[in-house]
Amino acid sequence: MSQSFNRGLVEDFGRWREFSAGMWAWVFHKFTGWVLVGYLFTHIAVLSTALSGPAAYTNTITTLEGLLVVRVLEVGLLAVAVFHMLNGSRLLLVDLGVGLERQDVSFYASLILTGAIVVASVPTFMAGVSL
């Protein structure tokens, strides 16, 4: 006579309301990880123009690097990579049992540090781009 009710959406939304530092770190790490794999594939694809000869390669690269979008995307990539690296280090420490009580603090630190590094690198990344 008894049957159970699966709440479907009710609980899916419920879950989002409770997000806390550890959860956001997990989501960001996932996101950045996937972006990085995506980039890795693209990156190799672009680089492999080198197989068609030096000129083709240099040409492709300079054209791409000359574009503002690409530069902006590169800054984004930097942000993604830096966060993944910093949070990755945080996770490595967590795996070693270091800093478990301060895991939320180290997540916020990763975020802030990522921001700082990205801002600091903008001039370098934007150098020489023709607007």
Add this chain to the structure above:
Amino acid sequence: MSTQVPKEPETEEVETDPVVKSAQDRRIREKAERTARERVKTDEAPDLEGEDTRVIKVFRYDPEVPEKQEPRFDEFHVPFDKGMTVLDALMYARDTYDSSLTFRHSCRQAVCGSDALFVNGSQRLGCQTQLGDLDEPIRIEPLPHQDVVKDLVVDMQHFYEQMEAVDPFFDPDDLPADEMAEQAQTRANREKIKMSTRCIWCGACMSSCNIAAGNNDYLGPAAINKAYRFAMDEREGSDKKRERIEIIERENGVWRCQTQFSCTEVCPKDIPLTEHIQALKREAVKENLKFW
């Protein structure tokens, strides 16, 4: 004062339903309708005028009662006193307004683990949560990621199965020869397992973990913590420890944990669950490296 009493029970539709033919079902339906009507009546009964009150919104569902088959939230106004807990509010609402309001509870002092609920978006024990600390309206729901049996009662079977899957019992390689001799344990070792022994099987942690939500086979933090409790107990010998590590490092064991920390955050007994899971991952790696 429940605001969400359904407008009109859809009598006609139900009548054509073949399942409802029996006298028993008709009786249930009629009684439900009457209780619903009565509730609106009795809801006004206690005079809460001038008293400090709080509003709780409670999840309602009952597979058998037509008007509750579609889940809804009911609102209850409860008088507020200093020291009042969410469980007190629920009991007041049940005893005063609607005796069909269903939830598990027993000890009222955070040791039986019956009343883990989803209160204002997080897993807590009803009896351990002060009403005064919550923002209104106070939403009380059953634990997420478990099937709801009725109102705030969820099916705990799966949780129990996961707990029992880790061989949750002490199993020393050998006992002292003298029957009356104790197995010595250092204070340091007891300290190491102390927090892990505090689990009251409330299921809050499991309910808060996204991995457990996505993958029903994942052992979950409480079961892994249980394994930790025994694996780290120096009285249990190395043979059993190896067996235990084998259990928790299976496909749906410790490796599924993605260190989300929500389990640690919600545990009403403050057990450092993530820490224990991580410790077992390291033990497992150590065990594996031995055989390389």
Add this chain to the structure above:
Amino acid sequence: MSERYSSFEPGGRRWFWQRITAAFLLVVLAFHFFLLHFVWHAAEVTFALSAARMETLSYYLLMILFLITATFHGVNGVYNALINAGLSGQKRTAVKWTLVVASVVLVVQGVRTANAWAGISII
């Protein structure tokens, strides 16, 4: 009871390698970024420069290792994430082999590129 889990092979190695590769990547990726964006600026990259670096054997080897670890780490990470989301059975086998093939293609393509720079012509 525990028997229900016994059909699985003990895991943990993939998890372990994910950490080892992460530690390695931490160093190499930092180096890579630094070299290509700060020492040399992105705008100045040319085939010749890349070729010049690749001709150093240690740099060449480092980059190959970098490629392999990054591929493993990335693909293994994706695979792991999918399993965590409950991927199982036949679908899982399919995904697994797709990922393996993609990785092989990626590594092969990467090595060929590096060879082109380094002036090695095997393939």
Add this chain to the structure above:
Amino acid sequence: MHEHDVIVVGAGGAGLRAAIAAQEEGADVAMVTKLHPVRSHTGAAEGGINAALREGDSWEDHAYDTMKGSDYLGDAPAVETLCQDSPEEVIQLEHWGMAFSRDDDGRVSQRPFGGLSFPRTTYAGAETGHHLLHTLYEQVVKRGIEVYDEWYVSDLAVTDADDPENRECHGVVAYDIKSGELSGFKARDGVVLATGGPGQVYDHTTNAVANTGDGVAMAYRAGVPIEDMEMIQFHPTTLPSTGVLISEGVRGEGGILLNDDNERFMFEHGYANNAGELASRDVVSRAELTEINEGRGIEDEYIDLDMRHLGEERITDRLENILHLAEDFEGVDGLTEPMPVKPGQHYAMGGVETNEHGETCVSGLYAVGECACASVHGSNRLGGNALPELIVFGARAGKHAAGGEFEPARITVGETGDSEIGSIDSPVQLGEVGLTRDDVAADGGTAAAPGSSTLSPAETVDRAVERERARVDRLLNKEEGVNHASVRADVQKTMTQNVNVFREEENLKDALADIRVARERYQDVYVSDPSRTFNTDLIHTIETRNVLDLAEAITLGALARDEFRGAHWRKEHQERKDDEWLKHTMLTWTDGEPRLWYKPVVLEGESKTYEPKSRSY
């Protein structure tokens, strides 16, 4: 119908231990429990387990202390069994991995406790009960013992001989809370009741909401005598809004009790000039209530327990969990404010009459744990003596039920030549209302149809199931009436008011009258929740019937016993009357009515007789 060799009803410490023992004896055991085992109230016990384990201590000393503590209402054979078996059982727990607190040398620690002549209380932090409960449940899981959890046992399947001693118990009727299905459970060898205490008879108690004394009430209505029901222990420091226990440790460390005038009344009003706050539980409870009744209570309800002067460091070091309790359950910060406390019901010394093997006078029926009364606690239980009772008598009853060998029992059960008939001057009629057999409340309490003693065991169980089905259907089908919650609240209120720490003849009679009114109202009780799924309304309604029967029994015992012994204080009778009252108050449910009789206390132990001495510490 389910069938097993031994059926254990209740899965607290006592039930779990019984199940393990029966299983080890080779029986096919099943546990039927209304709560999942780990939710049992044994988990709430804080202090510890008494066992004479160490050099310099002996079971004889433990027995002496227990006898003295019981104010000579304990039965020596039971007391001695408890003290002899406790060390072995505690070591057994240790071998099962229980996380005891440890000394530097790695052995289990022991600490001093009230009323003990040796520090013999083994403990696991301030959560001894939690560890005991979980350790035992783990062993049950290990052995694969079948557990029917969230099955409510609503009646016993007992044959209907006129004389209870000729009755046999063949099983129980249980209601699957989740599905609403009633089933018979046939026990080939025995039924062990381990359903815990009756705290819910009072509205202010340290007990769980589930502690409604079901086992005692069921056995009572099946004709098993219940013993010393008036002996209820009140704990002086419980939080006023919930009844959560604040351990004696606070006073032990130097916490003080203050009234509204900020007086340290234990001294200033002369309640205990020597021991002060550390006087025994009953003394402190009475002092607190006197203050409150005389208008010196805070908000007329409670008094303050102040530990601020101990300093943050000492408090967090030794009393950390008290800070959590005060904060979580009362919203008070013990470091900066005094904590409100008042006396609360804590423990029932009385219960189903058993011998030292846990056997009752109905063959095949056993009772252990707080629901039983082998009489180890007499009129006052020592702290740390309940948990050993669970494991010692749990193990014995389980083994006995499964056919284990024991020497003959020395405690008699049922009425014998030594019994003395009692009478009581009650202002109202007692027992079943109207004594019609087919009203809502008639649930097996009355004698059954003639000739039914020829029923086979299976038929006995079937008949009990049918009777329960009729009762459940009646409760569910009834269209309108009284909500059980209001009946229960009335009983609890009158009990707390009239049958509390202070007992006066007039008040006791008032209580009987109030209980009568409540009984009559219960006739009209109905369950408004129509659902079969997890109908807690129905379960609580059935429980309330048990609360009613036990409230009456407690009050009757209290009225009958006109002396002051242990926890039982009578205004009109301020001394212990050893000439007259070295006997147990017994109640047997006969044709729907309680019948009072007495049986003598057994003071002769194995090798010595315990001579009553004055109980002063």
